[in-house]
Amino acid sequence: MQYRREIDGLRALAVIPVIFFHAGLSWLSGGFVGVDIFFVISGYLITSIILEQRAQDNFSLLTFYERRARRILPALFLVMLCCLPLAWLWMVPSQHKDFSQSLIAVTFFISNFLFWKQSGYFSAEADEKPLLHTWSLAVEEQYYILFPLFILIAWRLGRRNISYLIAFIALASFIFAQWLSRHMPSASFYILPTRAWELLAGSLVAFFLFNREPISNKHLSSLGLFLILASFFLLHEDLPFPSYFTLIPVLGTCLIILFSSSTWVAKVLSLKLFVGIGLVSYSAYLWHQPLLAFARVKLLTQPPILLMISLALLSFVLAAVTWRWVERPFRRSINGKFLISRNTLLMCCTPFILLFIGLGLLGHKKEGLPERFDIPAELTKSFRRGLNAYECFDLPTPHISEKWGCIIGKKETAKTIDFMVFGDSHLLVTYGAFKQAAENTNTTGFYAGIRQCTPFLGVHALRPDQQERNCFQLNKRVWEYVRDNKIPQVILVARWSYYTVGGYGGDQFSYIGTTKDTTKNQENSIKAFERGLIETIEAYASIGTKVTLLQQVPQQKFIPEEIYYKAYNSLNVVTALNAMSVRKTEHQAMQGYVTNLFQLTQKKYPNLEIADLTDTFCGDSCLVGTQTQSYYYDKDHLSVVGANQIIKNIETLIGIKKN
Known part of the structure; x- marks a missing residue:
């Protein structure tokens, strides 16, 4: 698949407002929609890869899942590992119990269901959950599991018919999201059935561009950028979400992917700074929430905004280090062969999986390990x-x-x-x-x-x-x-x-x-x-x-x-x-x-x-x-x-x- 620098720039445009929204910049009221931009990008890229390999008859489900594991797991497990000592030292038992449950849920990529049951995304308690942001990874991983299977099963229908079927499913998902956001808003925010239409919007863009040259239209790409930027400042947490309001950033992202080639929008997004941030955006996304959450846990009171901004900036520094020394080694290949073998990857990840499950079960069963503190039993009761x-x-x-x-x-x-x-x-x-x-x-x-x-x-x-x-x-x-x-x-x-x-x-x-x-x-x-x-x-x-x-x-x-x-x-x-x-x-x-x-x-x-x-x-x-x-x-x-x-x-x- 042809590399497009502007897509990495678009990743930067998505991750920056998410991080600073979580840092507490009130004027960035819609910064959380950066996740919706990521969903569209993911749908587009994954579908493009599958279509290209399937058309060449060399698509392997096992290889696909392996590549997803190399992309997701090493950096994720590093961040989770770094959370453990801070959770032990600073979290009170109820917080530590929730954190322990999240260790298990994140490991199995079902944290979206856990956080749906625990609290709303915009609640004050959610701000102190170090792994809250992994709900979006869970949604994407659930999509990555199901979507390739769908393509393999439906391939005999032909690409045109598959695209029609995807459009129908996306429409059904959008209608369901609109309904559920008004009746069960927390569930609607977190689960795949109400988020699938955003990922499928990217998939439809991939189907449209398959075997086509990227289109250049400065007016439509400019409109796309305007919609994205407007959503950062006009949308807010009191609106039902996802719903028709979510169409604003989703449509804007689709327009940029479809029509930005050789336009001023592509040139801006292809600037070295944006591309660099885009390359480390996954690690930056992973680091920012634990840094901000543990600051809130430690200080009890709302941390000063300058501290939160500093921690937000620190997440990009840690992201650059993680990308260089963790992400790249596991994804690097020569002549199509990974330098770190599949067996080595499995041996590296398995101990962490067992560790997180074990510690999660212990913290859950022991009610957050209150024995870490010298507190009277009468008080605990x-x-x-x-x-x-x-x-x-x-x-x-x-x-x-x-x-x-x-x-x-x-x-x-x-x-x-x-x-x-x-x-x-x-x-x-x-x-x-x-x-x-x-x-x-x-x-x-x-x-x-x-x-x-x-x-x-x-x-x-x-x-x-x-x-x-x-x-x-x-x-x-x-x-x-x-x-x-x-x-x-x-x-x-x-x-x-x-x-x-x-x-x-x-x-x-x-x-x-x-x-x-x-x-x-x-x-x-x-x-x-x-x-x-x-x-x-x-x-x-x-x-x-x-x-x-x-x-x-x-x-x-x-x-x-x-x-x-x-x-x-x-x-x-x-x-x-x-x-x-x-x-x-x-x-x-x-x-x-x-x-x-x-x-x-x-x-x-x-x-x-x-x-x-x-x-x-x-x-x-x-x-x-x-x-x-x-x-x-x-x-x-x-x-x-x-x-x-x-x-x-x-x-x-x-x-x-x-x-």
Whole structure:
């Protein structure tokens, strides 16, 4: 196959924005689409190789897979090996357990499925996963396994018919991606069936150019470059992806491959700098994520942007070394014969495969090897989610389920229900506390909730799984139940900032709207929140029910487990806990909008009561816990220990003990 320098330049154009996007350059909001450019390039190159060799009747499936192994494995295994000591030294058990699982998944090229199940690609937790970026390698390897087999089976149909069949499959994949990105966005982002159309787009370009000279069209190649550059700055993580938005970088890449020959675009991409970066782009891609992730793990706080940029640049230096001393030796050949034989390659790779699988199984089975740290056993046990309501009602389909809530308290002898408690995941983790408080006060309550659902009437969760978790319908059902059973009090519990102002950095939103088709943005979420609050209070006032809004618990800035492990590695645990726990003033500032809104609304509606938990958890700092027990299992959800802290608050809300 004829070498095209501009393709290596195109690789550079793909890898640079990916690396600096992960480094935290906010203005490069669509830098992640560099991966989509890689997919198209891979589809084009692999298909071109297969077509050329198949037409000459010298295509070997074994040789094809061997070449892929030489290209992928040596550099990948080197990077994974370098991750091991840093993970051992710096990662807390939960992180190390996830890392251990990723060692196995990467080895078998199924890490895309693992990361789909663990977290979303754009979540804060994902930034601390050193091998997160290998999801794209897994997608490509799965494609490399299946696509040659498809070509061999379909070859008798002829190239034209095969290209038609590929186009049909690509269209089906694109339609599936568009649908799944709105219903299961994390799955859609990671899996091959929704990414195949991008690789197949490159394959179709290869079919079109096969036995043809590259085409020169300065207008179409310029358009392609414009589309790629525009996607780096106009696309962002809140858009469904992959979807029709992904057509922008995919189409741009196809246009450059098809029409850039002998144009100014090809000349720019063929510059020595771009070609050089393109040649080492694979190794640069491998190195950048571990460097950035371990910086975040080590420092706990968000690393300075200058440090992250420096690490991004370091990834290119390491890439050049890796390309020279690892990639090239394994791929170098003379007269078609590799200098490093197939058997030598196998002997080199097998020990690493066994090592990664063995260490991965050990870290998974041993729960991240907590014995690496000298931490009290009582503390380790306290990193548990608060008991939740899954034991008493069926989730996650409350709009169709017959069992959508449960009675708590003195249910055996109760003739009436004293209170309804309803909310999102902040309520669910307090199930044990509400249950105990109801028993302590001899009262009877009805308990219902679902995660990421604003407990206000007239509000739609703008989530892809809206049909499965329809809180709009559940809110109506709760009100009707309160009305029909003449319940005098309803207590609403939620992470209110999640739907209004986000987290401490203004991120972490779950968008809501007054209709299910409302545009997802903060302004519309706040409007829906304010309207839903009033509608809810007035609706309950109309049936004579008092509404109590329980303010959310203080949200920590860092994962509690990380705080404690770093505190116990310091000279003074108490001082470290105070320093790393969120300040009371920070908590109050983040809650300022909701607090003011609730207080202003309370002046207008006598049936509204507000309960604040700040004094329960805060002095000058809102401590993450005691020296030996954590109040939280993540940044904002209470652990069992934390939930027990609010039993007295709940008893005050629901009534005085009866005789």
